[in-house]
Each structure stands twice: as C-alpha cells, then as structure tokens.
Amino acid sequence: MGRRRFRLSGIPAEQWVAVPDEEILKSMKLIAEMEGIFAESSGVTCLAGLKKLVDEGCVDPGQKIVLLITGNGLKDVENARKVSGTVTSVEPDLDHVLKRLRVH
Numbered sequence: 001m002g003r004r005r006f007r008l009s010g011i012p013a014e015q016w017v018a019v020p021d022e023e024i025l026k027s028m029k030l031i032a033e034m035e036g037i038f039a040e041s042s043g044v045t046c047l048a049g050l051k052k053l054v055d056e057g058c059v060d061p062g063q064k065i066v067l068l069i070t071g072n073g074l075k076d077v078e079n080a081r082k083v084s085g086t087v088t089s090v091e092p093d094l095d096h097v098l099k100r101l102r103v104h
Contacts, residue, residue: 019048027051029083038073038080
C-alpha cells in the first residue's frame, strides 16, 4: 500500500527514503520527549525519514515542515515499551497521578 501511495504522489522511486527500524524506534522516543506525542512506530516513520534527509543535507534544518502522525502509541505498545524503558503504574486517580509527577 505504501508503494502505491508514493506512485500516486508522483515521487520517483529514486527519491524514496528508507529508514531502519532502529531509527523509527528512536523517532518514537524523540517525538514523545520533545512534543509529548505518544505515537506508534508506523506513525513516526515520516519523522525518521525527515531526520535522515536533514542529516544527509537534503533538507534545510531551519525549514518548516509538517509531518502527519497517523496513529497513537496504544496501537504499538510493544515498541513503546522498548523505547520507554521502565513502565510506572499509577492508580487511576488524579491525586496519585500528580504525586507521581511530583506536582504539588
């Protein structure tokens, strides 16, 4: 399906960007840390690709670009756990959440 969409977009195959799974997982963590977005791995593939293009000098780091994050992290809990490390459980109560976040 992804290849079909690229063909429909008119982008030649030689301009496609491939990124390894490791970079996609790093992007899951990056967008969570920088923007507070809990995204699934397929949703952040565009961020991993953009990072690669910036690193290769194909895209100006100061350029404004919109990325569409298409799915939340609850669709891919296994990979979310890989990048988040230890998971902390909190009672479903606002006071417990605030205490865990150390908000007084």
